[in-house]
Amino acid sequence: MELGLKIWVSSKSGDDIMGTGRWSLLKAINEEGSLMAASLKLGVSYRKAWGLIRKAEEDMGFQLVRKVRGGSKGGETTLTEEGKSLIKAYEVFYMQVSRDAEKAFRKFKGELKRK
Amino acid sequence: MELGLKIWVSSKSGDDIMGTGRWSLLKAINEEGSLMAASLKLGVSYRKAWGLIRKAEEDMGFQLVRKVRGGSKGGETTLTEEGKSLIKAYEVFYMQVSRDAEKAFRKFKGELKRK
Numbered sequence: 001m002e003l004g005l006k007i008w009v010s011s012k013s014g015d016d017i018m019g020t021g022r023w024s025l026l027k028a029i030n031e032e033g034s035l036m037a038a039s040l041k042l043g044v045s046y047r048k049a050w051g052l053i054r055k056a057e058e059d060m061g062f063q064l065v066r067k068v069r070g071g072s073k074g075g076e077t078t079l080t081e082e083g084k085s086l087i088k089a090y091e092v093f094y095m096q097v098s099r100d101a102e103k104a105f106r107k108f109k110g111e112l113k114r115k
Numbered sequence: 116m117e118l119g120l121k122i123w124v125s126s127k128s129g130d131d132i133m134g135t136g137r138w139s140l141l142k143a144i145n146e147e148g149s150l151m152a153a154s155l156k157l158g159v160s161y162r163k164a165w166g167l168i169r170k171a172e173e174d175m176g177f178q179l180v181r182k183v184r185g186g187s188k189g190g191e192t193t194l195t196e197e198g199k200s201l202i203k204a205y206e207v208f209y210m211q212v213s214r215d216a217e218k219a220f221r222k223f224k225g226e227l228k229r230k
Contacts, residue, residue, distance in 0.1 A: 001132055004123035007216065009116050009223075017116055086227065093223035100215035101122065108124075108208035112201065 003105040007097050009090075017059045018090055025052055026079060026087045029065060035077040060086070118220040122212050124205075132174045133205055140167055141194060141202045144180060150192040175201070 008019035016022075028038035039049035057064050064083035068076045079087070123134035131137075143153035154164035172179050179198035183191045194202070 002125050002127055002129075004121070004125050004131075004134070005212075006119070006121040008119035009220075010119050012117055014117075016119075019119070089223050089226040092226070093219050096219040096222075097120075097212075097216045100219070101212045104208050104211040104215070105124075107211075108204050111204040111207070 001109060003101060005098065005101050007094060011059060015059060018056070018086070022052060022056050023087060023090050023094070025049055026056075026064060026083060029053075029077055030079045030084065030087065033076050033078060035065070035067075036075075038077075116224060118216060120213065120216050122209060126174060130174060133171070133201070137167060137171050138202060138205050138209070140164055141171075141179060141198060144168075144192055145194045145199065145202065148191050148193060150180070150182075151190075153192075 009017045011017055024042060025038060025044075028041045029035055032038045032041060035049055035053070036046055039046045042049070044052075053065055060082075062082045063080050064086065065077050066080050068078065124132045126132055139157060140153060140159075143156045144150055147153045147156060150164055150168070151161055154161045157164070159167075168180055175197075177197045178195050179201065180192050181195050183193065
């Protein structure tokens, strides 16, 4: 048996605020320093990636990325301090829930075997 | 912000073994003493409910319900001891993961506010 687990954060009205998709995109931007490189890495279009970021910023209520036009790479996108804090905090949150769930799941399997 | 959480148990090949749907059905059978009453309660057809149970039994590898034909209510369905143990163990597991996740989520929100 395998544990299935899906974790996300939504607004009170049910809209997605943060989940694996947005987190992966922000993390890729942080690593690549470019939205184009990040979208290529994740296999989504630049347009879609940009839309996801705009929506995430709108939902979070603060800026997540900063665009720097020009420069040696011809246009960079970096995370703001708030963006960096968000992916770090989400990662800690996600890992904690995953670890706790795996622990509870081992206990559950143990309970079943005992019968 | 609201926590989104979905928990389930699957086989190694990815088939669902246990989740909120099957758990609700087994719990309703346990409370109602009848598959017909349980399916009405959940708003699924008798045929579908019976299919879910058969599939769950196949996946778990043991009998979950026992059909008693006739009797005062004209046909009862009760949970086996293994079925009862399963819903109890799943409930404990589900509550544990939910509580842990809520705790981690409060911490996550606290982290965001601190910035």
